[in-house]
Amino acid sequence: MKDILQMLKQHSESRGETHAVQHEDETMTYGELETSSSLLAHMIRHTTKPIILYGHMSPYMIAGMFGALKAGCGYVPIDTSIPEQRVQTIIKKVDPDVIFNTSSEELAVEGVTILNIEDLKATNTYKEQEPQIQDDSIAYTIFTSGSTGEPKGVQIYYDSLVEFANWVVELNDNQLGQHWLNQAPLSFDLSVMAIYPSILSGGTLQLVDKKMINKPMLLHELFAREPIHVWVSTPSFMELCLMLPEFDAGSQPSMGTFLFCGEILGHKTASMLLKKFPNAKVYNTYGPTEATVAVTSIQVTEALLSKEKVIPVGAPRKGTSLSLTDDNELVITGNSVSAGYLKDPERTEKVFFDNEGQRAYYSGDSAQYREGQWYIQGRVDNQIKYNGYRMELEEIEAKLKQLDHVREAIVVPVYRRGKVAHLLGVTMTTHQIEDEAQTTHDMKAELKHILPEYMIPKKFVFVDQLPLTHNGKLDRKKINEVYGS
Structure with a gap:
């Protein structure tokens, strides 16, 4: 198994001028990534607390990650899109000695040393030292939403990270020197699926920022300009890209591997993708942040799609085992599992x-x-009780998405006096709806063949686009707030 930090050093010596990270016109070579991360490691060598990395898609965020690993203290990434109150909550929870601010925004925290990119550039000497991180050190802590409203800091061990990165490289057939696209904000653990496998395999990490996501034509220009070999994103982000002009193998012949995680991969999305990129390998993966990004995988093929109406998440990776409780809750066991929640x-x-x-x-x-x-x-x-029946909202959504003209769907329980009064289907269709009443009637008629009557939404709302969170997932909370009252 290849060590992440050892491979960075090796690549800096053998391919030092190759771009390790790219974001628009910002680049960082392997030589620069090795040097910058070592400089930062030297600057923070005395801290035992994780450092906070604040920014968006700067290559210096990646340098900060490797610097924190070298120093042995680990890191907590915070994206600039995160609301100020949540940022302050995370900082208070972590109680860091150091924040590395890679953005142009002012960040002042009492009693904390704030380093920025200029501070790092001004430091040009450091003593070469062996990386301080151990297998059982916490490599990173990523904060996820908590049911109480307070974010939870998920702590991941270094050896769990190394195992995961090597597994993803294996999924990509151990290919070297490829361009990896990362859509996820660096505070979302899906980004880990692109960052470390890319560097481990001597690739170039191509960072996609929120501006590009909001203006799809910027993505089109990026794909025309840069060869992408490995794609890492949520299925919702792929839905967006499938609507771009000339997004196919003819225009992007380099795209060979697609890796999806973070959401259910829809049958239609996978089918459309394989039609556009018939020779590419498409992988559906699954895993919570608490189990180092992903623990299962399956290659999605035309044969699988013809056999399965719902795409499975596959089989667990080596070192991980899965089981079920009596209530069918999935239990994950193995080295991928987190050390637990920070100070909780x-x-x-x-x-x-x-x-x-x-x-x-x-x-x-x-x-x-x-x-x-x-x-x-x-x-x-996400289970609800409606008219005495207990049901899974995702099961209804999966059946809805099997209908020919439905591209995406979310089912919202509408409450009256604390009880579910009826179900509402919020749907994005493949074509313009001329007669909503007739379409609703037709959809209900079709659903009667595949769902019990009590699971069929009473009403449907037709939308052009479903909202996404800043992580690129469908924003179920926002949809519930708009339609569930």
Whole structure:
């Protein structure tokens, strides 16, 4: 198994002028990444607390990550799109000695040393030292949403990160020197799937920022300008790109591997992608932040799509085992599992436990296992009770998306006096709807063949685009706020 920091050093010596990271006109070579990260490691060598990396898609965010790993203290990434109150909550929780601010925004925190890019550039001497991180050191802590409204800091061990990065490189057939596209903000753990495998394999990491996501033609220009070999994104982001002109193998012949995580990969999305890139390998992966990004994978092929109406998440990777509770909640066991939530023993004890000497985690996902494959059915907490029936909203959404003219769908429970009064289907269709009443009637008629009557939404709303979170996932919370009242 290849060590991340050793491979960075090796690439800096053998391919030092090759671009390691690119973002618009900002680039950082392997030689510069090795030097910058070593300079930062020297500057923060005395801290034992994780440093906070604040910024968006600057290559210096990547240098900060490697610098923190070399120093042995680990890091907490915070994207500039995160609301100020949440930023302050995270900083208070981490209580860092150092913040590395890679943005142009002012960031003042009492009692904390703030370093910026100019400080790093002004430091040109450092003593060469061996990386201080150990296998059982915390490499990074990523904050996710908590049910109480307070974000949870998920701590990931260095050896879990190394194992994961090597596994993703293997999925990409151990190919070297390729361009990896990363769509996810660096504070979202999906970005880990692009950053470390890219550097481990001597590739070039191409960062896509929020401006490009909001203006798809900028993406089109990027794809025309840069060869992309490995694609890492949420399925929702791919939905956006599939609508771009000339997004196909003819215009982007270099695209050979697509890796999806963070959401359910829809059957239509996968089918359309394979039609546009028939020779590419498409992987559906699954995993929570608490289990180092992803723990299962399956290659999605035309044969699989013809056999399955719902795409499975596949089989677990080496070193990870999956099981189910009596309530069909998925349990993940193995070295991929997090060390727990930062400074939060109460919530840690609720979902992390010891399983015969191995770390284990209650995922909160409802799952099924059949014919050697795992299927994710949705969140346990997305179950609702309606007219006495307990049901999974994601199951209804999956059936909706099987209808020919439905591209994407979210089912929203509409409450009256604290009870579910009816279900509402918020749908994005493949073509313009001329008669909403007739379309609603037709959809209900079709759904009667595949769903019990009580699971069919009473009403439908037709939209041109469903909102995405800053992480590139469907914004279920926002949709519920708009339509669920």
